[in-house]
Amino acid sequence: MSRVFFLIREAMVNLRRNLLIVAGAVLAVFISLTLAFGALVINEVLRLNTLAWQEGVHVIVFLNDAGTAEVPADAHEALLAEVRSWEEVKDAFYVSKAEAWVEFQEIFEDQEELLKIDPSALPASIRIELVSIELHSSVQFKLEQDTVTVLRVSTASEQIEQLQILSRGLNVLGLGFSIVLGVSAVVLIANTIRLAIYARRDEVEIMKLVGASNWYIRIPFLLEGLIEGLVGALLAVLTVWVVSDRITEATASFAILRLDIGNNFIFTRALIFVLFGAAAGVVGSLLGLSRYLRDSEGTGPEIPTGIV
Amino acid sequence: MIRLEHVTKVYEGGTIAAHDVSLDIQKGEFVFLVGVSGSGKSTLIRLMLRDEPVTRGKIWVAGKDITTLPKWKIPYLRRSVGTVFQDYKLLPSKTVGENVAFALEVLGRPRSVIGPQVDQVLDLVGLSDKAARYPRQLSGGEQQRVSVARSFVNRPPIMLCDEPTGNLDPKTSVGIMKLLDRINRTGTTIVMATHDHAIVDAMQRRVVALETGSVVRDEQMGRYEQVQE
Numbered sequence: 001m002s003r004v005f006f007l008i009r010e011a012m013v014n015l016r017r018n019l020l021i022v023a024g025a026v027l028a029v030f031i032s033l034t035l036a037f038g039a040l041v042i043n044e045v046l047r048l049n050t051l052a053w054q055e056g057v058h059v060i061v062f063l064n065d066a067g068t069a070e071v072p073a074d075a076h077e078a079l080l081a082e083v084r085s086w087e088e089v090k091d092a093f094y095v096s097k098a099e100a101w102v103e104f105q106e107i108f109e110d111q112e113e114l115l116k117i118d119p120s121a122l123p124a125s126i127r128i129e130l131v132s133i134e135l136h137s138s139v140q141f142k143l144e145q146d147t148v149t150v151l152r153v154s155t156a157s158e159q160i161e162q163l164q165i166l167s168r169g170l171n172v173l174g175l176g177f178s179i180v181l182g183v184s185a186v187v188l189i190a191n192t193i194r195l196a197i198y199a200r201r202d203e204v205e206i207m208k209l210v211g212a213s214n215w216y217i218r219i220p221f222l223l224e225g226l227i228e229g230l231v232g233a234l235l236a237v238l239t240v241w242v243v244s245d246r247i248t249e250a251t252a253s254f255a256i257l258r259l260d261i262g263n264n265f266i267f268t269r270a271l272i273f274v275l276f277g278a279a280a281g282v283v284g285s286l287l288g289l290s291r292y293l294r295d296s297e298g299t300g301p302e303i304p305t306g307i308v
Numbered sequence: 309m310i311r312l313e314h315v316t317k318v319y320e321g322g323t324i325a326a327h328d329v330s331l332d333i334q335k336g337e338f339v340f341l342v343g344v345s346g347s348g349k350s351t352l353i354r355l356m357l358r359d360e361p362v363t364r365g366k367i368w369v370a371g372k373d374i375t376t377l378p379k380w381k382i383p384y385l386r387r388s389v390g391t392v393f394q395d396y397k398l399l400p401s402k403t404v405g406e407n408v409a410f411a412l413e414v415l416g417r418p419r420s421v422i423g424p425q426v427d428q429v430l431d432l433v434g435l436s437d438k439a440a441r442y443p444r445q446l447s448g449g450e451q452q453r454v455s456v457a458r459s460f461v462n463r464p465p466i467m468l469c470d471e472p473t474g475n476l477d478p479k480t481s482v483g484i485m486k487l488l489d490r491i492n493r494t495g496t497t498i499v500m501a502t503h504d505h506a507i508v509d510a511m512q513r514r515v516v517a518l519e520t521g522s523v524v525r526d527e528q529m530g531r532y533e534q535v536q537e
Contacts, residue, residue, distance in 0.1 A: 206410065207410075210410070210411040210459075211414070211462075214383070
C-alpha cells in the first residue's frame with residue numbers, strides 16, 4: 001500500500017512540477033482527439049441524413065393523360081399494379097392530376113406567378129420506393145420501355161449517390177485523419193515523458209542507485225502519461241459533445257440537415273475515445289521510456305538528451 | 309565479500325580502464341583504491357556496482373557472480389550495496405529527511421519502518437536537527453553526511469565510495485572519514501576510491517594502488533606515499 005501511495009505521489013509531484021510540459025501533452029491529445037471525434041460526429045450527421053434521404057420516394061414516373069386515343073383509361077391503374085409486382089419495388093402509390101395540383105400549390109404557395117398555370121398541365125404520377133436505391137436504374141429502364149403511358153421518369157438516385165460517395169470519402173478521410181492525429185498524440189506524449197525523464201534525471205539516477213527496479217521507475221511516468229491521455233481525451237469528447245449539442249439546439253428550427261445524432265452515439269464513441277486517449281498516454285510513456293530504460297543498466301550516461 | 313578475478317575493462321575506442329585486476333575483499337574490510345586520475349579507481353567501483361559490464365573476468369559481490377547477473381536483477385544487487393559519490397547526488401527538491409527516506413520508499417518499505425530508520429541514521433551522521441532542511445541550506449560536509457546516511461539507511465553489507473571527500477576541505481573530510489570508519493566498525497565492508505594522501509595515511513587500512521588500470525600494490529595498513537616512490 002505504501003508503495004502504491006509512493007508511486008501515485010511521485011506521478012502527481014511530477015505532473016505538478018512540469019506543468020507547462022504536461023499542459024502541452026494534454027493540449028496535443030485534446031486537439032488531436034477533438035478533430036478526430038469532430039470528424040466522426042460530422043460523418044455520423046452525413047450518414048444519418050443520407051439515410052433519411054434514402055427513405056421515401058426514389059423514383060417518380062410522370063404519366064401521359066389517360067382516356068385519350070393513345071392511352072387507355074385504365075392504363076395508369078395497370079401500370080401501378082405492374083410496378084407493385086416488381087421485386088425491386090418496396091412500395092408504390094398513385095398521385096392523380098388533382099392531387100398533383102394540391103401538392104404544387106403547397107410547394108409554391110409563395111410564388112403567385114407559378115400558381116397561375118393551368119392545373120390540367122400537371123401530369124399524374126406514380127411514386128415508387130425501392131427496396132434498395134441501387135436498383136433505380138433497372139426500374140427506370142423497365143419504365144422507359146412503356147412509351148405509351150410513361151411521360152418521363154425522374155429519380156433522386158443521383159443526389160443520393162453523390163451523398164453516399166461524400167459519406168464514404170469522409171469515412172476514409174476521417175479514418176486517415178484519426179490515425180495521423182492519434183499517432184501524433186502518442187508521439188507528443190512520448191516526447192513529453194522523455195522531457196519529464198530528462199527533467200528528473202537526477203532523481204531517476206538516484207532511484208537506480210538505491211536499487212529501484214526499472215518498473216518501479218517506470219510506473220510514475222506511465223501514470224503521468226495515462227493521466228495526460230485521459231484528461232486530453234475527456235476534454236476532447238466534452239468539447240465536441242457540448243459544441244454539437246449547442247449547434248443542434250441553435251439550428252433545430254431551420255436546419256436542412258438532421259443534426260441531432262443522439263446521445264447514445266456520442267456516449268459509446270466517447271468511451272472509445274477516452275480509452276484511446278488513456279492507451280495513447282500509456283503507449284506514449286512506454287515509448288518515451290523505452291530507449292532509456294531498455295539500453296541502460298547503468299545510472300548515468302544513458303540519460304536521453306534528444307527528443308523524439 | 310567482494311572478489312574480482314582477472315577483470316579487464318576496455319571502453320569503446322580501446323581505452324583500457326582495468327587490466328587483469330584480481331582482488332579479494334573480506335567482510336568488514338576497509339579498502340582504499342588509490343592512484344592518479346585515470347588510473348581506473350572509479351571504473352572498478354562502477355564495475356562492482358554493475359554500472360558497467362566487464363570486458364573479461366568475473367566479479368562476485370556478496371557471493372553472487374554479478375558479471376552474469378541478468379539486467380532485471382541489478383536493482384537487487386544495488387539494494388545490498390550503498391554508494392557515496394563526490395557530488396553527493398542529493399535531490400534538491402527534497403529535505404534531508406526526505407532524501408534519506410527516498411532510499412527506503414523506492415524499496416517499498418512501510419512508513420512505520422521508514423520514520424524510525426531515518427531518525428536513527430540521521431542521528432548517526434549528526435544531522436538529527438537538520439532533517440527538515442534542504443540540501444542547499446547545508447554545507448558540503450553536511451550534504452555528504454546526508455549522502456552517507458542515505459546509502460547506509462538500508463543497512464547494506466557493502467558500501468562503495470567514489471572520492472567522497474573530493475569536494476571537501478581537509479577538516480570536513482576527516483569528519484566524513486570518521487563517519488565511514490564508524491560504519492565500517494558495524495561490520496560493513498567499505499571500498500573507497502580516493503587520491504587524498506592525508507586520509508589514506510591517517511586511516512592506515514588496506515591500500516590497493518592502481519596504475520593505468522593495473523594493480524601495482526596491495527598492502528594491509530598501507531600508506532598512499534609509497535605509490536609515489
